[in-house]
Amino acid sequence: MMQKSDFFYNRKGEPVFLTGLQCHNSSVGTELIDSTIQAIHLYGGNLLEAPVYWCEVEAEEDCYDFSMVKTLVDKAKAAGLYLIPLWFGASKNGLFTYAPDYIKRNVGVYKRARNSAGIPVESLSPHCRATLDRDKKVFSKVMEFLAGYDREGTVIAVQIENEIGLAHTDRDYSKEAEAEYRQPVAKYLWDVKLKDSGVGEESTGTIDPPTWKGLFGRHANEAFSAWKHACYIQEMVEAGLEKYGIPYIMNVSIEINEYEEPGLCYISGGPVARVLDIWKKTAPGIKLFGPDIYLPAERDYRKACEAYARPDNPLFIPESLIGGIGAALNMMIAVADYAAIGICCFGAESGIADGKLLPEAEQTAISMRAIASLAPLLIRYRGTGRIHAVTQAEFSGWQYVKTEDYHVTARFLSNDPKPQHYFGSRINTNDPKNASCLTDRGRCLLVDCGDGEFYVAGAGVCLTFLRRPEVWDDTPYAHLASALSGQLNFLSVEEGHFEGNTWIREYRRNGDEANYQLYVHPGQVVRVRLNPDIKWEE
CATH class of the missing domain: 3.20.20.80 (Glycosidases)
Structure with a gap:
């Protein structure tokens, strides 16, 4: 903690x-x-x-x-x-x-x-x-x-x-330094072990009290x-x-x-x-x-x-x-x-x-x-393990993040084979001044706040969320294939910012801007609240 x-x-x-x-x-x-x-x-x-x-x-x-x-x-x-x-x-x-x-x-x-x-x-x-x-x-x-x-x-x-x-130089070899180097090593350092020193784990030096060479080797x-x-x-x-x-x-x-x-x-x-x-x-x-x-x-x-x-x-x-x-x-x-x-x-x-x-x-x-x-x-x-980095490695088209409750797949817009870039944001990606939104090297931070709430900020990334099957689920395939397990079953998708610790909504996405992948462009913080209350049985 x-x-x-x-x-x-x-x-x-x-x-x-x-x-x-x-x-x-x-x-x-x-x-x-x-x-x-x-x-x-x-x-x-x-x-x-x-x-x-x-x-x-x-x-x-x-x-x-x-x-x-x-x-x-x-x-x-x-x-x-x-x-x-x-x-x-x-x-x-x-x-x-x-x-x-x-x-x-x-x-x-x-x-x-x-x-x-x-x-x-x-x-x-x-x-x-x-x-x-x-x-x-x-x-x-x-x-x-x-x-x-x-x-x-x-x-x-x-x-x-x-x-x-x-x-x-690796150390000072002046007369003053040489005199100190020949003195015994301070006792509070005797238990310090330096990796790859060549000195055994049990060694406390070649003489008593230990020397610098005896304790720390090379x-x-x-x-x-x-x-x-x-x-x-x-x-x-x-x-x-x-x-x-x-x-x-x-x-x-x-x-x-x-x-x-x-x-x-x-x-x-x-x-x-x-x-x-x-x-x-x-x-x-x-x-x-x-x-x-x-x-x-x-x-x-x-x-x-x-x-x-x-x-x-x-x-x-x-x-x-x-x-x-x-x-x-x-x-x-x-x-x-x-x-x-x-x-x-x-x-x-x-x-x-x-x-x-x-x-x-x-x-x-x-x-x-x-x-x-x-x-x-x-x-x-x-x-806490709830903060995740998505970064587009060379040749990479996507990255997978597994959270406690969701599979999250991040796709990088510069390599997206099926782009739907018009949707998912209030940014007009057809405007030439926003062209870099589609070519930026993908990266973002994804914060999992629990109960289906996520925040994301970065560039060049779109995300999909899929609810992971419960331990007791006897038909996980059918449930994973259902749209109710995906982000279409959202409570809200918002763009905004923080003032102190308070979230301020600037824009609410819905319909075409929310029903597909969750797009992240420069200058945006996106908050998505997915519905955690999926009831498969009556």
Whole structure:
């Protein structure tokens, strides 16, 4: 069942399903943030993700400027959006490019990580106390400002750092790091087992107390790096919580990239799935770790969702592709099959031009609008098995969904051999401006509310419903063949929208618009109430 921690919550204590966009890295403080907000509205989102730059907040040591933060909150509030500020501090994609000049230039104090050859890399060392103290201090100041300024609850969470980790090395080999690596592993990590480490299930290391190599085998260096970064972040969280009691989250540069070796295929030391248990134990102040998923292939996308959708880590996707049919299909899968609590796309400004969606962004926007339109139901039925994703795989003409009481067959309009596209909607599919309704790659979310009530939103799909035989039925074939078992025996078919948790009917389908397949076109939420009271016997 849903736990209190499974969603983001507004100031009223109400769960919020987040859909939105993230701006490009350098847009805050420029006119581009207005384009981002415009794009969010076109995508039907309710969330702005935008960075806060350490180098701007504290350009000079102990001199603070929160004007950019204030403007960001003001713009999100004026647009009716929630805001997740992204702290671009000591680590942005493993690099220190957003650190202020006094950090970058004083390399003797704010030390770089070093690779195994002793050469400095482009990442600040998580073992450097001076860096952590400065990062923590300015972050605490920003949280203090937000706590005092954001009285209405525009900020719904805060992301600490951005894709933290080390670039071009699997761990830090500096003198400070080497000294810590030779120390015994903290006892609370002794029961952590890393998959494919080469270490037996019963092993607690080669010596007593255990070593990193003895506990984690071939993944020892990454495990050590993950632990130290997690220690760093837990101190950041604690400093933030002293000033601002809000959920703190992190995004992840995921490991699903070719041969999946740290420092080569992805940033090492971040909270990737392999070492997520280490992060969970060491940085318990982080509400969730959200994977950034830029994978259009369903196989890879599912692998990422499976890795991060855990009972102790509800799936929130902070970054994903802004456009493309892969993104349009996959976000449906994340919501239905992995109980996602929010999805965002990166690079909002790249999805629009002259105030309109670009063609490459349109399909992703259609899917996000469909998800947002069902948000009250996605919250209510999360994790119950009542939310189903229909997505048109390559070469596919249909998809079958089995619910407790109904067989549901989804047919994809682009492959429908017997189209009846004029019927089933108030959209005139003969109008050239609606031509895409018949060619859109099919996908939808189907929500089964029980007792024959369903809601559906998406594009390029038509559905048929057939009542499943009862256990006691002696003549199931005859009953399945009867029109009374199908959707012709409906109570009502409606198009509409939700205002809060209340369904508002806009249009009632009947006759030709309801007697055939249930058509789903972009921008529509369709509610069908089938008659559950079929009496075969007198």
